[in-house]
Amino acid sequence: LAKTTQPISMDSYEGQEVNITCSHNNIATNDYITWYQQFPSQGPRFIIQGYKTKVTNEVASLFIPADRKSSTLSLPRVSLSDTAVYYCLVPNNDYKLSFGAGTTVTVRA
Amino acid sequence: GAGVSQSPSNKVTEKGKDVELRCDPISGHTALYWYRQSLGQGLEFLIYFQGNSAPDKSGLPSDRFSAERTGGSVSTLTIQRTQQEDSAVYLCASVPGVWGTGPEAFFGQGTRLTVV
Numbered sequence: 001l002a003k004t005t006q007p008i009s010m011d012s013y014e015g016q017e018v019n020i021t022c023s024h025n026n027i028a029t030n031d032y033i034t035w036y037q038q039f040p041s042q043g044p045r046f047i048i049q050g051y052k053t054k055v056t057n058e059v060a061s062l063f064i065p066a067d068r069k070s071s072t073l074s075l076p077r078v079s080l081s082d083t084a085v086y087y088c089l090v091p092n093n094d095y096k097l098s099f100g101a102g103t104t105v106t107v108r109a
Numbered sequence: 110g111a112g113v114s115q116s117p118s119n120k121v122t123e124k125g126k127d128v129e130l131r132c133d134p135i136s137g138h139t140a141l142y143w144y145r146q147s148l149g150q151g152l153e154f155l156i157y158f159q160g161n162s163a164p165d166k167s168g169l170p171s172d173r174f175s176a177e178r179t180g181g182s183v184s185t186l187t188i189q190r191t192q193q194e195d196s197a198v199y200l201c202a203s204v205p206g207v208w209g210t211g212p213e214a215f216f217g218q219g220t221r222l223t224v225v
Contacts (some may be wrong), residue, residue, distance in 0.1 A: 044215030
């Protein structure tokens with residue numbers, strides 16, 4: 001079973017809010033949900049991590065419903081530099097940091 | 110340095126030659142990962158080190174690939190008799206504990222390997 005499911009791609013315009021929802025139906029009790037961002041020719045970069053409810057930092061917000069079977073990464077007022085691939089990761093009792101295809105977000109002017 | 114350092118940043122080698130890729134993790138991080146990313150593809154897990162435990166080598170694609178971690182710090186990924194399909198970006202990550210339970214993973218910039 002796939003650990004996470006997220007859209008393959010999303011398009012947006014500068015100044016808009018981008019919300020990426022990730023499904024993780026088999027999340028384990030102790031699992032945290034982690035999101036990474038990757039620009040071309042760079043390694044992934046940690047964005048945000050959460051366990052339940054809502055987490056906010058200077059880059060994004062992460063919304064996690066009570067059942068924790070999904071999560072939504074919210075990027076406020078995106079700019080062209082936010083064009084990247086965004087990965088949702090859930091360990092599900094596996095420490096291998098399994099990266100799926102991620103969501104390619106394209107921000108247009 | 111403050112981050113994960115990988116060297117070389119770029120490597121071009123002839124088919125059949127051996128290559129060594131180096132990763133300097135963040136000091137004190139107990140876990141170290143190697144990944145491979147082909148052009149336009151996702152990250153493929155290769156190997157995982159955690160403290161003094163035996164490494165998880167389940168992702169290594171063939172016996173031409175090997176990795177070691179000396180003194181719980183620096184790691185070297187060796188590819189013997191390189192093939193053109195080995196061309197990819199090789200990424201290293203370190204974690205201050207067990208990933209997935211709170212600590213985040215820090216990635217290096219990667220080594221771009223081209224086999225000609």
